[in-house]
Amino acid sequence: MGLNMIVAVKWVPNTQIVNIDPTTGTLIREGIPSIVNPHDLNAVELALRLKEKYGGTVTAISMAPPAARAGLEFIMGMGVDRAILITDKVFAGADTLATSYTLAKAIEKLKPYDLLIFGHETIDSSTAHIGAQVASWLKIPYIYYVIDTEYRDGYIFAKRRLEKKIEIYKLPIPCLIAVAMRSNEPRPIKLEYKLRVKLENPLEVWTNNELQLSRACIGLRGSPTRVEKAVPTPTIPRKKMKYEGQDVKEAVKWLVDKLLEEGLKII
Amino acid sequence: MLNIVGKFDVVVVGAGPAGSSAAYTLSKNGFKVVVIERGRTAGSKNLYGGRVYSKPLEEIYPEFKREAPIERWVKRERFSMMVGGELLTLEYYSRNSTSFTAYLSRLAGWMAQKAEEAGAIIVTDVRVDDLYTEDGIVKGIVSGGDVLKADVVVDAEGVNRLILERHGLVPKLLPRQVALGVKETIRLDKQKIEDRFGLLPEEGLAWFIIGNVTGGLPGGAFLYTNTTTVSLGMVVFLEEACKKVQKHVFDILEDLRTSQPFSDILKDGVLVEYGAHLTPEAGLDMAPKKLYTDGLLVVGDAAGFLLNLGYTVRGVDFAAYSGYLAAKTIIKAHSEGNFKAENLSVYQKLLEESFIIRELRRHRKIAKLLRSSELFTTYPEIFVDVARKLFNIEYTSPTLLQSIRESIKGKTSLLSLIVKMLSLVRAL
Numbered sequence: 001m002g003l004n005m006i007v008a009v010k011w012v013p014n015t016q017i018v019n020i021d022p023t024t025g026t027l028i029r030e031g032i033p034s035i036v037n038p039h040d041l042n043a044v045e046l047a048l049r050l051k052e053k054y055g056g057t058v059t060a061i062s063m064a065p066p067a068a069r070a071g072l073e074f075i076m077g078m079g080v081d082r083a084i085l086i087t088d089k090v091f092a093g094a095d096t097l098a099t100s101y102t103l104a105k106a107i108e109k110l111k112p113y114d115l116l117i118f119g120h121e122t123i124d125s126s127t128a129h130i131g132a133q134v135a136s137w138l139k140i141p142y143i144y145y146v147i148d149t150e151y152r153d154g155y156i157f158a159k160r161r162l163e164k165k166i167e168i169y170k171l172p173i174p175c176l177i178a179v180a181m182r183s184n185e186p187r188p189i190k191l192e193y194k195l196r197v198k199l200e201n202p203l204e205v206w207t208n209n210e211l212q213l214s215r216a217c218i219g220l221r222g223s224p225t226r227v228e229k230a231v232p233t234p235t236i237p238r239k240k241m242k243y244e245g246q247d248v249k250e251a252v253k254w255l256v257d258k259l260l261e262e263g264l265k266i267i
Numbered sequence: 268m269l270n271i272v273g274k275f276d277v278v279v280v281g282a283g284p285a286g287s288s289a290a291y292t293l294s295k296n297g298f299k300v301v302v303i304e305r306g307r308t309a310g311s312k313n314l315y316g317g318r319v320y321s322k323p324l325e326e327i328y329p330e331f332k333r334e335a336p337i338e339r340w341v342k343r344e345r346f347s348m349m350v351g352g353e354l355l356t357l358e359y360y361s362r363n364s365t366s367f368t369a370y371l372s373r374l375a376g377w378m379a380q381k382a383e384e385a386g387a388i389i390v391t392d393v394r395v396d397d398l399y400t401e402d403g404i405v406k407g408i409v410s411g412g413d414v415l416k417a418d419v420v421v422d423a424e425g426v427n428r429l430i431l432e433r434h435g436l437v438p439k440l441l442p443r444q445v446a447l448g449v450k451e452t453i454r455l456d457k458q459k460i461e462d463r464f465g466l467l468p469e470e471g472l473a474w475f476i477i478g479n480v481t482g483g484l485p486g487g488a489f490l491y492t493n494t495t496t497v498s499l500g501m502v503v504f505l506e507e508a509c510k511k512v513q514k515h516v517f518d519i520l521e522d523l524r525t526s527q528p529f530s531d532i533l534k535d536g537v538l539v540e541y542g543a544h545l546t547p548e549a550g551l552d553m554a555p556k557k558l559y560t561d562g563l564l565v566v567g568d569a570a571g572f573l574l575n576l577g578y579t580v581r582g583v584d585f586a587a588y589s590g591y592l593a594a595k596t597i598i599k600a601h602s603e604g605n606f607k608a609e610n611l612s613v614y615q616k617l618l619e620e621s622f623i624i625r626e627l628r629r630h631r632k633i634a635k636l637l638r639s640s641e642l643f644t645t646y647p648e649i650f651v652d653v654a655r656k657l658f659n660i661e662y663t664s665p666t667l668l669q670s671i672r673e674s675i676k677g678k679t680s681l682l683s684l685i686v687k688m689l690s691l692v693r694a695l
Contacts, residue, residue: 033307077392189392191303191410198388240518 002056003114003151003173005047006107008134009040009060009075011068012124036071039119041078041186043179046149047117048079048187054151057081059110063091063102069203076197077189084110088207093220096125100133101217106206107138113174115156120144120178131178142176143169147183275301275388277597278408278417280395280430282309284371285567285586285593286423287378288327292594294385298601301388301417302379303395303410310375311391312425314544316448316580317491317498318473319374320366323584323622327591328381336373338493339471340364343464346578348647349478352527355647355654368471368491368498371583378587395424398434398563404607405562419562419606421593423586426545426568436565437555442506444549446486446575449516450500451524453536457495463532464492475578478647482519484508485638487577490529497533499524502546502575504638517541546582547573548634550627558618559611564593574626577637585623592617636691641679649674649684 013032047058060075062068063086072083086106094102107116116138118131128144135142143158147166150157156171161180171177197203208218215221241258243251260266277293279286282304290300306312318341325331342364347356383389399407399414407416424430426445431437457468464472472492480488486503501520508516523529546568547553553571558564566572567586574581593614600610618624636642649671656670665673675684 033311035307074392188394188411191390191393191413191415194390194393195301195388195415198390238521240521 003050003054004056004112005050005058005115005117006110006113007040007043007047007058007060007075007080007117008103008130009044009062009071009119010037010122010124011035011062011064011071012037012122015123034067034071036074037119037122037124039121039123039179039181041119042181042183043117043119044075044078044080045184045186046146046177046179047115049184050115050149050151056114059084061086061103061106061110063087063094063099063106065092066205072203073194073197074189076202077194078187079190079193082204083202084204084206086206086211088209090208090215090219093223094218095223095225096127096129096133097224098218098220098222100130101137101222102211102213103130104134104137105211105213107134109211115149115151115173116140116176118176118178120180128178131176135176138174138176140174140176141171142178143171144178145180146177147180149177275299275415275417276601277301277419277421278303278415279387279421279423280408281423281425281567281569282306282379282382282389282391283313283375283423283425283567283586284378284583285569285572285590286421287375287382288587288590289421289423289566289594290387290389290590291378291382291385292327292591293597294382294387296594296598298597300382300386301390301415302382303393303408303415304379304389304391305394306391308372308376308391309379309389310372313371313375314448314450314542315371315546315582316450316489316500316502317368317371317493318366318471318579319369319371320581320584322365323588323591327587328378334377336369336377338368338370339466339469341366341368341471341473341491343466343470343472344579345472345474347474347476347478348650349476349480350648350651351479353651353655354476354528355651364471366473368473368493370493374583395430398430400562403561405560419564419597419600419611421590421597422563422565422569423567423590424569426547428569431555431565431569436557436560436563437553440553442509443504444547444553444571445545446502446504446548447508447516447543448500448502448546449520449543450498450541451520451538452493452540453497453499453524453533454495454539455497455533455536459535460492460495460497466492473579477577477643478651479644480523481643482513482516482522483644484511484516484519485640485643487643488520488523489580496539497536499529499533502580504548505545507638507640516543546575546580547571548575550574550634551624551631552634557608557615559596559608559614561608561611562606564596564611564614566590566593572623572627574630575637576630576633581626585626588621589618589623592621592623632693641687642691645678646684646687649678 014035058080059082060080061084076083121128145160146158147161148159158169158177243254276298277300279290279302282302290302293300344359347354395408395410397409398405399409474490476488481501484503485507488501491498566589572585596614600606652674653670
């Protein structure tokens, strides 16, 4: 039978090299190359492993501007069967509510599905909302921080690691799992898959013509979230001080003294 | 082992200036070309100082001057010896210019885009592991167990030429064959750049600095102006650097940026990017014994095509032009019906006739001279000292000869200084 899986991926600015606009406090995205949200690569990897073990299909979806095509091509290079880019000006400016609604409606069109796999958060906003909200719209169970999954007797057994124990949850299909960061090693891009993407252009693009969603529920209009204020944190220049001695106790004392000079308070 | 969809005439390994120029030229002439690039985008793994010589690129890309992502045309050339915060500078200004500054990732991206528009397929994010051979003849590449066959392969893998090493076509790269380049990109107001460096809009500066700028390591520093950023960096010869290095090279570079006069020149600048890359320094002495074998051509940095003259560096134009010549070779070999070494040998001939090998040969001696530590420490000290004596006048001033004699005391003899200077002038 196998598992029909859908993985959601987000196209995000590479926050490792992104700068904050000191006056508006927002990310300066101009000229910053985007990448696939790293957590989502763990989700894709888990889906591909489950497919290898149990058979089935993996479909990747992303709601993003057209430039995200490159991100979905990357995912197809990992080996997913199908990729859909949901893109339309009317989806722009969406918060997590409008985004999860749009994704849920798109996923409904992909029925029947057994398992939705999401990264548990994104590096550009870190809300960790989307998986839970999509599952809620679809009225299916969900679980976060999953590190591995098995599929037996029509149930998903989702393993998640807590600080001192590993929990295993049994969920009926269809359900949604949100994958913990770095829970696996995403596979490299395969030449054959990436070349096929280039030669056959299999990426599907859906606009609101396909989804027919009410404007009140999508994009900026469907988004109640407002950012009240953003305050940039000051950058601290490197002091380039180095303890040159050998004595560990001395070194600790030196370090504490330096930190106290910087305004550190010991309570 | 999988066999791959599609059939290509040529596989190019690497979408830098050399690979993309080969792909562009071949595609324009009707060849089916695939370029395989390890980086996320074409050009994403490229890094250089900051300046490109234009003429060879204009020959390859007819619309180059109009379309390429050029930042500023270099009209001000500076060469300085620096000791402490003191500088002795030679400057050349001309309203004509044969070179420009650019972000290499963007320039290489543009070249790849031209290749793509001409019909080449560019596959990113994929590493090529090996060449695929049949009876010793290169017939494609291997990547992650996949074999992609082609009539001929162009190796544009860059300075870290692991594929050529794996195939025994070159020995392992030696520290003395390469230098380490480190560079910071500092965002600065367009107007401030033009005011501080004496530039008109769209005019650029290229500045080479030797002396105690590299923390005592043989090498030098450079500064280039882009439209709204300045690139400040340094190049250190790796063999000497390995032995003498006391701290991280990026710390040495930061020391330079935060010391006089650069702390003033770059005031209010914001560090937006930094990077490092190896650069080939041995020219012909590190080229593969043969730049072609049955079914294979080697271009760009992988072939050692870079010229460091001490007052300027040429790499991008050499790389792109070698890719262009490789393409011409393939076009010719195709018309002769096969890609055996004897048909590809015309590549060597084209290179010898071109500026690439002629330039590398002409300046062959310079590489050795450039790494003599006297050049980087003793002589700048002497010359800056002389300049100080001549220009810092309070009541009396010495004659030039007097000040030279005084400044070289204990460091070298006048005769050896003259001999060394002459040999340098002759090598240049």
